[in-house]
Amino acid sequence: MPLRLYNSMSSQVDEFRPLSDNEVRMYACGPTVYDYGHIGNFRTFVAVDILRRVLVQSGYKVRHVMNITDVDDKIIRNAARDGVTVQQYTAKYEKTFLEDAAMINIEEPILVRATEHIQEMSEFVRRLVEKGIAYRAEDGSYYFRIAKFPQYGKLSKKDFSGMLDGARVDVDDYDKDSARDFALWKAPKPGEASWETPIGRGRPGWHLECSVMSMEELGESFDLHAGGEDLLFPHHENEIAQSESLTGKPFAHFWFHARFLLVEGEKMSKSLGNYFTLRDLVLKGHKPSSIRYLLASVPYRNQLNFTFDGLKQAAVSVERLRNFRLRLSSGNFPAGANPDMQRLASETTDRMREALNDDLNTAQAQAAIFEMVRQANAAFDTGAIRKDDVAPLLAALAKFDEIFAVLDDDDVPKMKRVLDWARAEGREKDISAALREAVQAGELSDSAIESKIAEMKAARASRDFKTSDRIRAELTDAGILVEITKDGIRWRRK
């Protein structure tokens, strides 16, 4: 039951087999670090993270490389606006991007930065010029001549045959030979960041970065290249053109594209007022685990409608799973094993595996785990779960969480970091009451809570429900949920 993935190159779901036996070499286009990351960015990165985790769970060794684009027009412009160097400017946003990714449990790939590979990029251009594929314009910029790459358009399924005869098209701004020829290297403009290289002074074009860094880290041919759906054309098309015309070998074998999300049914945009960074959502009091769960719950090739209602629903779903785990791990069970539960656990594991192998169908994997939770809870209520059933059920849950990564409750410390950040940035007014409350629940130490619980137990022993209820209410106000069960009193942070 091998992994099957949609390949944008073949336009169909194909069986995924890496070029070498056990290792998968994948490259993902990362962020341009000019601002805080928004939830659309993170939809894509969560999708790639899930792919990576599925590959690891399948037993592959994964070499996952992601670039940080730390020089481009926007960065240069914003840095100038703020009166800082490009390096100072990008350092801040690279850091915040990585913090945000970690906040929603995205495992960190091997990072490569454009500005650390300038010489290699110039060398790449030089070799393309030598082959007659690239040419230098009068201003010192270099362009790729797409007429030299007849397969141009094979990824995006566009027909450029009309341009392959080298027909000259007049373009106002540049002295390109053809309108479609794209920039490999940009000559410096006054005041812009630029580097001295053997091909002249300037800076790399965006497409060039990814070709150079991916091949350097992964070889001339590698397994999979990922990115947002918008990158399919021209970015990835151009990467293919540059790379394959230079090496004469196939570049990436699989092309993985994540679809854009909608926010409240509309395209996310600043003008519509539905543009949210990850931090905006946490400031509103939403948990990182809710955000990750929602982003992961719709298969990556479908449009995901991101809504605040959905975010609340995601929070409840995560709670339900966490509750189930707590129930299993804290309950008392009679000795022995129940074959039904053993079977339930293994069938669920299989169903999740099948769902994920089917082009990462996360929705079906979730359906499988909830089916197990419901049945196991029902068995729990009738006392049908035995001691030896607990481990396999927890193992199935752990398999689920190896992919979804939402069960461990570290939301509060993460939210506290965002709160501290907002204060440090002078954004006090953006901190919601919900966030303050959530963080407050984390201020009460475990031992302080335990002593309150002990008081409750003592009061209940003498049937002093009034005192017990008062303490419970206090804890509830402090954001601690207290549950009285037949196995004793259980608590957790909301």
Add this chain to the structure above:
RNA sequence: GGCGCGGUACCCAAGUGGUAAGGGAGAGGUCUGCAAAACCUUUAUGCGUCGGUUCGAUUCCGACCCGCGCCUCCA
């Protein structure tokens, strides 16, 4: 205009040529000193509209309506 994706219950959202996963929300119930948690029952003869193919279509084909994407910086 060219190319592509989608329209499934109150909301989110899978899926299939043979009669609709899962989650949330709502209603009723069980349990409970009360809560909480959990479980049970219940909520689409119906899957954008209209035709066609078929023994049979939500699933295939066609037209139309609506939403969205790429074609230019964009995850």
